[in-house]
Structure formats: structure tokens, C-alpha cells
Amino acid sequence: MALSAYANSAWYLRADINKAKTIPAPTMIIYRYIAYQVLIGFMIATSVLLPLFSFFDLLDQLDDVGRGTYRVKDAFLYTAMLLPRRFIQIAPFIALLGTVVALGKLAVNSELIAMRVAGLSPLRISLAPLGVGIVLLLSVAILDQFVAAQLQQKAITYRAIALEQSAELGKTLGIWTRNEQNILRIGHMSHAKRAVDIEILQLDQEGFLLTHTLAQYADIIDDDIWELSNVVVRTFKDDQISATRFNTLNWNSFLNPEDILTLTKPPESLSPLELVRHVEFLRSTGQDADSYALALWRKVGSALMTVAMLLLSIPFVFGSIRTGLSNKLVFAALIGIAVYLLDQIIANAGLILRLNPAFIALVPGLFMIILANVWLRRTF
Structure with missing residues (x-):
């Protein structure tokens, strides 16, 4: 009887173990939940920041309405075609505000406290936002190579054609190149x-x-x-x-049609591969390639800045759970604006001083990563 009872209990134990294997680990469920909330936060930040920056673009374009054949609908179309480029440019700040929104909401609802009571450390909780950030970086890279550059170049051409009937657009200066x-x-x-x-x-x-x-x-x-x-x-x-x-x-x-079209485009409108090829062309012909090299390295710098903003957003929440979400958002927005302005100043000053383009582009992102790392260590 005892042996039979032991056999039956062992069978039920194995059945319970096999059944448990089909249930996702609690930690993975929590990670998916956090990642979902961060994704929602990214969408909220995008819905606020992208229209705001596009509105400024539209105001700038409305000043040219009435010149040549440029009309209000053309200004709206031009602004719409720039949306992917603006999204890429503000991606680091979408990461910052989106993560603060998501984790701040979890903190206000005491869900972060419950996760920590369940045994999850702040560093483990932060893995979910970093995972969503990697997806954001991959999306930005694909968008930059295959969508944003092409749409921005079409927008520039479309605008130039509409304005050329009454504006010289620098024809007296022209396009200069050499070998x-x-x-x-x-x-x-x-x-x-x-x-x-x-x-x-x-x-x-x-x-x-x-x-x-x-x-x-x-x-x-x-x-x-x-x-x-x-x-x-x-x-x-x-x-x-x-x-x-x-x-x-x-x-x-010594030029092919692709090289000529590249010469007529602003550096920031080129895709990464176009920038690589054009920098090689300029250097092989003895021309100044600093502005194009800087535009190329700033794409790498933007990825570093996105990582930095993700890291920086974590101590915002864990370091001040009692602080209201609105205060966190205001503080994060102020930091985002300050970092954006500082990055622009460093890029323009470095170009004027003819500093190394890689140094100019990477230093702000690396500095912010170090700062975020120090803050994380002090917080945790």
C-alpha cells in the first residue's frame, strides 16, 4: 500500500512538473508587460514630439508660400515628407520621455514596488526598456537607409522646382567639385x-x-x-x-550622375551608405569631406545618445518614486532640450574649428552614457 501510494504521488508530481513547463516563467511575463508599457510610452512621446517639431517645419515653409508655384498644400506636403527624418532626429528624446512615461506610470500605480517585492531588482526591470530601445534603434536604422533619405530628397527637389520660377536658389554660386x-x-x-x-x-x-x-x-x-x-x-x-x-x-x-545628385543634397538628407560612398569620393579627389563625415558619424552618435537616454530615464523613476509623474516628465523634457541644444552647439563649433568628425559626433553620446551610468550606480 505504501509503495502504491508513493508511486501514485510520484506520478502526480511528474504531471504537475510537465504542466508547469507549459506556463511561461513569471519573470518573462513581467518583462513582456514592462516592454508593452514602454512601447505605449514611446507611442505617446512620438504623438507629442513629432507633431510639435513638424509644426515648426510647417511654419518655416509657410514663409515661402506665394513664391513661384509654391502653395499651402505644397508646404503641407513638404512637411509630411520630412516626418521620417524628424522621427529619426528625435528618437533619443522619444526614448527618454517614453521610458519615463512608462516606468513613471508603473511607479505611480505601485506596480514597480510589487515587482521589487517579487524579487526583481531595478537593473533586471530595466532590461525590458533596453530591449525595446534596441528595437527602436533597428527601426531607425532601416528607416534612415530605405525611407527617410529618399523622401527627404524628393521633398527638397519638389520644393526647389516649385520655387525656382521666381528664386535663383544660389545659381550664381553653383555646385563646385574637383579631382x-x-x-x-x-x-x-x-x-x-x-x-x-x-x-x-x-x-x-x-x-x-x-x-x-x-x-x-x-x-x-x-x-x-x-x-x-x-x-x-x-x-x-x-x-x-x-x-x-x-x-x-x-x-x-570624373563624375557620374549619382555623384552629381549627391553634391546637390544636404549632408543630413543622405542615407548612411550614400554618405560612406560620398565621403570616399570627396577624399579620393582631395576635397573637404568634413561636413559629410560629420553627418555620417552623427548617425552613430544618435544611436549612442538613444542608449544614453534610455539609461538616463531609469534613475528618473527609481530614484524618486514619491515624486509625481508630471514633475518627472517636465524634468526629463528639460534635460532632453538641453542635450539637444548642446549636441547642436558641439557639432557646429567642432565643424568650424575643424575638429575630428568622429570625436565631435560621438563625445556627447559617450558623455551622457557615462553620466547615466554614474547616476544608476548612485541610485541602486
């Missing part, structure tokens, strides 16, 4: 395959001017062949200048 022996100026691009108002200065090995070519426009036939039209070529030789006119003249260009 080892040629300096090229393009007045403007009428479309992807036609460059207008062309100047080409050909130099010898010692840097002296050999020829100066002026063309009314150029049709880009192939990646390295341009057909110049209404051309005047001035040759400098033995202290004499001779001029020759051509109806058309083929020129072997």
Missing part, C-alpha cells in the same frame, strides 16, 4: 541628365591653368561621357590665350 587635375562648376541641374551653365578648369601637374571650358549646358550620355553644347574653350600656353568655339564637344567626366 586631381580638373575643377568643375555646375550652375544647376535642370534634371538628372542635364547640367546647365558648365565651367571646367583643367590644371597641369604643378597646378597651373591649362584650359578653361565654358558650356551652356551638358547632356550626360553615359557615366563618364558628357556632351557639352555651345562651348568656348580657352587655352593658356606660352603667355598666350586662344579661344575655340564648338557647337558640341564630348568631355570625359
